Amino acid sequence: MSSNPEMNWRVPDLDKIALISNSDCHSPQKIGREANVFNTELSYAGIADAIKSNNKKKFLYTIEFFPEEGKYHYDGHRACGVKFLPKESQKNRNICPICHKALTIGVLNRVEELAGRPMGYKNADRVPFYSLVPLEEIISDVLGVTTASKRVAESYNKLVNNCGSELKILLEAKRDDIAPYAIPEIVDGILSVRSGDVRVEPGFDGVYGTIKTPFSGLASKSRKLKSLL
Helix, strand or coil: CCCCHHHHHCCHHHCCCCCCCCCCCCCHHHCCCCEEEECCCCCHHHHHHHHHHCCCCCEEEEEECCHHHCCCCEEEEHHHCEEECHHHHHHCCCECCCCCCECECCHHHHHHHHCCCCCCCCCCCCCCEEECCCHHHHHHHHHCCCCCCHHHHHHHHHHHHHHCCHHHHHHCCCHHHHHHHCCHHHHHHHHHHHHCCCEEECCECCECCEEECCCCCHHHHHHHHHHHC
16 A cells, blocks of 8 residues: 555544654665654654654654555556546446456545545645655666666766765755766756656556656657767
């Protein structure tokens, strides 16, 4: 199941529950993909107090991935390529309009069932959050290659070796700090994710969703064009 704070804010029953974010540990590359950022004493008591008190000076924010990347965010039927928002599923009585079999119901549908507030509801009293895309995935998206590509590894290592940690690059580093160590399209991709300027294709019925920057594949296209000149 994948959700984010904004989805949970819609459920009144969760109002008194502190929302934290933690990565699963199935692979080293995913560690830190979700995290909690504190400005407090580095101890169990200090962290517990920051969470329980909902003190935004101590519990600064959480880091999330986009819930739409989850394999079951929307409702749908993979075999027929049908992907629905909950209201569309309801219109179709949770039945695929092509093969007339039952749709696989997704996370967003369950949120709609539990929600007492509209989509997009904001709660200023809650600890804020940032939705990010891992740096390797941004680089691979811009270059138009897989994350396992040697070019991705080279670009990633050059950035973190010169600009600090991955999270610092994704959240804090200024354009001028990043620009000497990456091609312009990668710099633009990093900043677009930071600002939330992404193209989202939600997952459904076992198919992972995708998050693309406005610069997806541009470096690859530019490279091909130069080779023709």
